[in-house]
Ligand SMILES: *[C@@H]1O[C@H](CO)[C@@H](O)[C@H](O)[C@H]1NC(C)=O
Ligand SMILES: *[C@@H]1O[C@H](CO)[C@@H](O)[C@H](O)[C@H]1NC(C)=O
């Protein structure tokens with residue numbers, strides 16, 4: 001896969017640009033760097049799909065895959081910022097977790113913690129009680145924040161719950177447990193990770209509840225926390241309804257001050273969509289062309305049906321350990337959702 005960053009540098013350093021285009025270059029670069037948009041790698045190993053998502057004029061700036069292992073063979077390390085995740089208690093007990101996080105390029109600064117602890121393992125959740133999660137968070141995740149682990153001071157999120165009253169209750173109990181263990185600090189947090197499956201109105205309301213819970217209602221909060229929407233989609237709707245929902249959602253997320261990053265679910269082909277979300281959520285069609293939804297997510301300059309560059313390698317070749325871990329986590333997400 002071409003290293004698009006490298007490519008861009010070369011192109012611009014070879015020529016002396018007139019002032020106007022220089023200005024335009026810096027402006028577009030600044031805009032691109034400001035993009036909040038990213039993607040969740042959910043097991044789509046087609047080279048062309050990943051190459052399109054990471055091409056040099058892509059609005060996507062970051063990705064994650066529910067694991068600490070980057071998909072370096074599909075997403076070149078210098079293209080998108082990789083956000084590691086400590087998915088559940090298992091990952092805290094695996095000695096490779098810390099080593100691999102330490103080796104992630106310094107451009108990565110944020111670390112996600114437990115995935116849907118209020119959800120079952122069958123649906124990709126980590127099924128952890130608030131008490132156990134608080135203990136594991138303080139023992140294992142907080143040292144990444146202080147720099148005792150992971151080679152730098154990571155910004156850490158609380159676990160991302162399902163977008164439901166259960167999720168909020170879980171977070172409330174988690175907070176109580178955190179202060180029972182550490183009455184001074186509780187469970188320190190730098191950003192909020194949120195999931196949402198449903199219509200636009202519900203998404204806006206859920207993000208509003210999280211902002212209220214963490215920022216408005218917590219009088220000890222000095223700097224308001226920002227939200228990362230790490231999973232969102234409109235499940236089981238027609239392609240048209242889904243496009244409409246996304247078209248309403250993207251400008252809202254781009255504008256809303258307390259939203260820092262977001263990722264649509266999902267970056268995969270229609271025939272790889274699971275039954276629970278339905279086909280309408282897929283960014284790619286069965287042939288690897290962008291769906292209307294995919295073209296909207298990629299923004300101006302990208303067309304429905306457009307494909308990325310590159311051929312798929314023979315199955316089984318050059319599949320990294322990280323990829324296999326991600327795939328196996330994702331198949332859990334797949335089967336369940
Ligand atoms: C914030 O506090 C108000 C007033 O106590 C309460 O009614 C509301 O439910 C709280 N919001 C959340 C999200 O916990
Ligand atoms: C967590 O609990 C502490 C101590 O009871 C309280 O001061 C704080 O407001 C709570 N935070 C949230 C987000 O509910």
Ligand SMILES: *[C@@H]1O[C@H](CO)[C@@H](O)[C@H](O)[C@H]1NC(C)=O
Pocket residue numbers: 243244247296
């Ligand atoms: C999205 O909404 C805008 C303004 O509301 C509209 O002009 C545009 O056609 C819509 N795009 C799609 C793909 O539906």
